[in-house]
Amino acid sequence: MVLYRKYRPQTFAEIVGQEHVVQTLTNAIASGMISHAYLFGGPRGVGKTTVARIFAKALNCERRKEGEFEPCGQCPSCLEIMKGKSMDLIEIDAASHRGIDDIREIREGIKFVPTKSKNKIFIIDECHQLSKEASNAFLKTLEEPPPHVIFILATTEIHRMLPTIVSRCQRFDFRKLTVPEIVKRLKFIVQKEKAKVADSALELIALNARGSLRDAESLLDQAIIFSSNSHREVSATDIKKLLGLIDYEQVNRFTEILGQRKISEAIAFLNEIIERGFNLQEFVKSLINYLRRALIFKIIGDNNEKNSFNFIVEGFTSEEFQRFQKVVNFFSESELRRLLNLLLTAEARMKYSPFPQLPLELAIIEFFQNK
Numbered sequence: 022m023v024l025y026r027k028y029r030p031q032t033f034a035e036i037v038g039q040e041h042v043v044q045t046l047t048n049a050i051a052s053g054m055i056s057h058a059y060l061f062g063g064p065r066g067v068g069k070t071t072v073a074r075i076f077a078k079a080l081n082c083e084r085r086k087e088g089e090f091e092p093c094g095q096c097p098s099c100l101e102i103m104k105g106k107s108m109d110l111i112e113i114d115a116a117s118h119r120g121i122d123d124i125r126e127i128r129e130g131i132k133f134v135p136t137k138s139k140n141k142i143f144i145i146d147e148c149h150q151l152s153k154e155a156s157n158a159f160l161k162t163l164e165e166p167p168p169h170v171i172f173i174l175a176t177t178e179i180h181r182m183l184p185t186i187v188s189r190c191q192r193f194d195f196r197k198l199t200v201p202e203i204v205k206r207l208k209f210i211v212q213k214e215k216a217k218v219a220d221s222a223l224e225l226i227a228l229n230a231r232g233s234l235r236d237a238e239s240l241l242d243q244a245i246i247f248s249s250n251s252h253r254e255v256s257a258t259d260i261k262k263l264l265g266l267i268d269y270e271q272v273n274r275f276t277e278i279l280g281q282r283k284i285s286e287a288i289a290f291l292n293e294i295i296e297r298g299f300n301l302q303e304f305v306k307s308l309i310n311y312l313r314r315a316l317i318f319k320i321i322g323d324n325n326e327k328n329s330f331n332f333i334v335e336g337f338t339s340e341e342f343q344r345f346q347k348v349v350n351f352f353s354e355s356e357l358r359r360l361l362n363l364l365l366t367a368e369a370r371m372k373y374s375p376f377p378q379l380p381l382e383l384a385i386i387e388f389f390q391n392k
Contacts, residue, residue, distance in 0.1 A: 024245075025238035028210050030071055031103065032091050033079075037206050037234055038198045039068055045193070046072070047090040050079050056191045058163055058172040062179035063195025066233030069175040072195075073144045076173065077110050078102045081138035098138050109138040116147045124151070124158045131162065131170045141170050148174040149181040156183045163189050197232025200224065206234060207241055216245045217254040225260045240264065271299075272307045273344060276315075279360070280351025284389045291378055291385075301377050305368045309361065315349045316357040360388050 030036050033043050042061075049055055059076075061069040075092065079085060083096040092099050101107040111130065113123070127143065135141040151159065163172060163186060174190060176182060207223045222244065230237035240260075247263050248255045271294065278287045294304055352360070363384040370380035 023239070024210055024214075024242045025235045028213070028238065030068075030075065031078075031094055033072075033075055034091065036068055036072060036075070038202050039072065039195055042072060042193045042195060046076055050076075050090040051088050053087075055080065055171065057166050057170065058190040059174065060179070060182075060187060060190035060192045061173065061175045061195060062192065063177070064197050064232060065177050066230075066235030067195045067198060068234065069195055070144065070146060073173040073175060074102065074110075077140075077142040077144065077171075080140050080142065080171065081107075081109060081135075083138075107138070108136040109141050110144070111142070112144045112146065114146050115150045119150050119152050119155055121152065121154045121158050124155045124162070127159070128162050131167055134169055139169070142173065143170070144173045144175065146175045147177065148186075149176040149178045156186060160185055160189075198234050199232075200227045203227035203230055203232075203234055203237045207237060210238065210241060211245075214245060217248070217252075218244060219254055219256050221257040222255050222260045225257045229264060269307075269341060271304070272311050273341070273348060275308065276311060276348050277351070279385070279388070280348055282389060284386065287385050288382055291381060295378055301381070302368070302371060305364060305371065305381060309364050309368065312357055312361050312364070315345070315352065316354065316361065318346075319349055319352070319354050319357060363388055 033047055036043050059073075061073060063069055078092040078094075078099050079090055081098045081102070082092040083098050084093040085091070094100075094103070098107065098109075102110050113127070131141065131143075133141075160183065166172065172190075174186075179187065179192075179194075204220075204223050204227045207218075207226060208220075211218050211223070218241070223241075226237055226240045226244065230240060243263055244255045244260060247259060275287065275290050278290060291301075295301060364381075367380040367384035371377045374380050
């Protein structure tokens with residue numbers, strides 16, 4: 022079983038981050054103040070469906086005492102939900118069941134009382150993909166469902182949903198997870214799996230997961246399989262090779278060349294990157310991220326406020342951050358802004374260019390010629 026399924030949280034206490042969501046839901050369960058509809062919005066892989074299942078499990082738990090909120094995980098209802106066999110928990114993927122006929126089935130289904138449990142709970146994932154007609158048909162059902170029915174809607178694009186549907190739900194916005202939160206969870210999994218993964222490798226995985234714990238666990242799965250026969254510790258270098266990541270040193274060196282105004286060396290460097298088989302799109306993304314951090318650092322300077330911008334130093338060793346500061350001094354604030362705009366345009370054009378490096382080369386030439 023893949024790691025993100027094997028280590029999927031089964032209780033509220035196991036949820037990583039999302040404290041504001043967990044606290045509100047657990048208070049509602051403990052007090053018995055349960056709404057008929059909930060809306061979970063946020064990026065992918067941050068725990069929306071997992072929290073929905075735990076919430077459903079707690080509501081239908083047969084052994085949960087009054088004033089408590091955690092599901093027991095041992096009663097027939099909890100076990101059926103954990104195994105995906107509960108007749109009273111219906112999960113619907115709106116991406117593949119988005120038509121008005123699918124909503125009619127839901128409207129017919131809510132008429133029947135739960136088979137075994139106290140509540141009949143519908144989890145509708147990616148609910149923003151419901152068609153306009155289906156959304157309008159669902160609205161009436163959502164307004165006045167039977168007392169035994171609870172809807173939990175989950176979406177990554179809450180702005181695409183009908184405002185009338187949003188207004189009839191208790192809304193919860195899930196946030197991206199921080200690197201330390203993801204690393205802590207990955208360390209727990211590594212320990213359970215008795216694997217050998219360096220802390221620097223875990224940090225690199227967390228950085229590239231971009232706030233998604235599910236993506237981080239999938240990357241960790243790859244890393245453990247990658248080293249399963251060698252029985253050695255997975256290093257950050259291994260992760261870079263495995264994911265095709267661009268080494269920080271290459272981005273730093275190229276930025277340094279740009280700062281020193283060495284145009285011929287910059288063009289030669291790009292061609293060397295291509296000859297060595299690196300993904301040029303990934304290189305540009307890493308370069309844009311590096312220069313973005315450089316621009317913010319340039320703006321805030323030595324103010325105490327820079328302690329609030331942890332993303333600037335995130336992923337740097339002390340030596341790398343010293344070199345980063347040195348490179349930043351090669352540019353003025355206006356030059357960094359102009360270079361970022363040129364690179365963003367080049368990145369968009371690279372997807373359609375017969376020669377992927379050409380838009381990037383033109384952007385670099387323009388940067389040097391129009392100071």
